[in-house]
Amino acid sequence: MLAKYYEQIESIMLDLGLVILFVLMIFAVHDVLKKNDVPMIGRVVAYGVLGLGAMGFIAKGIIQLFWQSSGVSG
Template structure:
């Protein structure tokens, strides 16, 4: 059973690991912004860039799911 679904388990594990990495990066950025007294415009810009990075990762996953044969 495990050997039949190894690729699916590997893909899901990698996606969860990358999601956790994005969360940890977000927490680190939040801490740096709070301790560095960054102006409000700078904070919005940093969070926008982080959000766009996450959105790009999610869009890549969705595009791959629709375009790759055999899924």
Template structure:
């Protein structure tokens, strides 16, 4: 039974891995910004770039799911 769902388990594990990597990157950036006493405008730009990277990754995943569901990919 486990072998039937191996692909789904791998995909879930990979997505959780990427989510944890994004979390740890965010925590590291937060620490660097706090220690460096970066001005508010600079912090906002850094967080915007980080958010856009995460949003792009999520959009890629959603597009992939929709394309596979409709038989395109």
């Protein structure tokens, strides 16, 4: 049964791993910004860059779902 769902399990674990890595990056950046007393504009830029990176991965996942549902392999 595991071999039958290997690709699906692999895809779910990859997505979960990326979510965990983004959360850890947010904690690390928050800690560095807090300890160095960074101004608000610097915090907005840092969090904005992290947010755009996360949105890129989300967009990739959505595009991949649309392509796979229409029959395009990738």
